[in-house]
Amino acid sequence: MSEIIIGTRKSQLAVAQSTLVAEELAEKFPDYKFSLKKMSTKGDRIIDRSLIEIGGKGLFIKEIEIALLNQEIDLAVHSLKDMPGEIANEFELIATPQRANPLDVLISKDDKILEELPQGAKIGTGSLRRKAQLLNYRPDLEIVPIRGNIDTRIKKLYSQDLDAIVLAAAGLERMGWSDKISQYLEPAISLPAVGQGVLALEVRSNDDSIKELVKGINHHDTYVRVAAERSFLSYLEGSCKIPIAAYAQIEDDELSIEGMVASLDGSRLLRAKLKGSREEAKELGVKLAQRLVEQGAAEILAEIKEG
Numbered sequence: 642m643s644e645i646i647i648g649t650r651k652s653q654l655a656v657a658q659s660t661l662v663a664e665e666l667a668e669k670f671p672d673y674k675f676s677l678k679k680m681s682t683k684g685d686r687i688i689d690r691s692l693i694e695i696g697g698k699g700l701f702i703k704e705i706e707i708a709l710l711n712q713e714i715d716l717a718v719h720s721l722k723d724m725p726g727e728i729a730n731e732f733e734l735i736a737t738p739q740r741a742n743p744l745d746v747l748i749s750k751d752d753k754i755l756e757e758l759p760q761g762a763k764i765g766t767g768s769l770r771r772k773a774q775l776l777n778y779r780p781d782l783e784i785v786p787i788r789g790n791i792d793t794r795i796k797k798l799y800s801q802d803l804d805a806i807v808l809a810a811a812g813l814e815r816m817g818w819s820d821k822i823s824q825y826l827e828p829a830i831s832l833p834a835v836g837q838g839v840l841a842l843e844v845r846s847n848d849d850s851i852k853e854l855v856k857g858i859n860h861h862d863t864y865v866r867v868a869a870e871r872s873f874l875s876y877l878e879g880s881c882k883i884p885i886a887a888y889a890q891i892e893d894d895e896l897s898i899e900g901m902v903a904s905l906d907g908s909r910l911l912r913a914k915l916k917g918s919r920e921e922a923k924e925l926g927v928k929l930a931q932r933l934v935e936q937g938a939a940e941i942l943a944e945i946k947e948g
């Protein structure tokens with residue numbers, strides 16, 4: 642029996658996600674054995690500091706990619722949201738299993754919804770995207786930057802005397818913590834991050850046999866939605882350093898995508914939505930980005946870059 646080794650970060654969420662993928666692969670390919678190799682990454686070792694200050698998304702990925710190259714692992718499972726727009730030629734994001742709930746959620750004291758929070762309520766989030774959209778919707782809110790794994794952030798709701806925090810529904814659902822959710826934030830209030838709720842399976846580009854296997858659990862509509870969202874992001878050279886969001890859906894057999902760019906304080910916020918076919922996913926992402934540029938997105942992005 643052939644053994645396939647799946648590399649994962651050590652965080653509870655990463656292990657839960659990789660376990661789901663291993664189970665799905667095992668069901669589809671009963672002749673193989675799938676096992677997890679848990680790895681500590683630089684990003685995990687410094688997770689409570691500002692990742693934005695010290696190098697961003699790549700910190701979680703590099704050590705896992707080295708293990709892939711060294712054939713210590715055959716496959717890596719990532720949250721697509723945390724993957725940089727471009728990856729090195731040696732690697733390929735070959736498949737995306739079916740997307741989980743893509744929305745942001747509020748976890749609040751006394752289970753209040755956003756509209757019920759008092760004037761000047763303190764909301765914890767380290768995401769510029771969430772911050773800008775929350776402030777655009779309710780300029781009275783005070784946004785408190787918080788970091789760390791999901792459980793750490795939930796503890797900060799109490800230890801930092803916050804009224805609420807915002808997290809991704811997908812992570813909470815995969816941890817079995819959905820009962821903590823006070824409100825699902827509709828996309829009209831908080832448009833999700835590109836790829837939120839999607840797992841990405843990364844392999845060595847030259848490993849055709851693993852590629853064939855892993856493609857077996859690809860979910861095509863998820864892959865199409867992600868293609869549209871990521872092409873929007875890369876056209877605008879988006880990163881976690883700017884408030885940017887895109888959310889693609891398949892509705893009535895058509896692909897739709899909505900995009901958002903905002904100033905850091907949320908005072909200016911641009912949105913647009915387009916529809917097309919699955920086949921033109923990437924073009925649709927680019928068209929949407931161009932639509933936002935026509936509305937003034939380039940000026941907003943330039944201002945943020947100049948600081």
Ligand SMILES: NCc1[nH]cc(CCC(=O)O)c1CC(=O)O
Binds near residue numbers: 808838
């Ligand atoms: N940035 C951290 C991160 N990366 C992926 C998830 C959740 C799972 C997902 O969005 O796929 C989270 C936590 C969060 O944003 O609340």
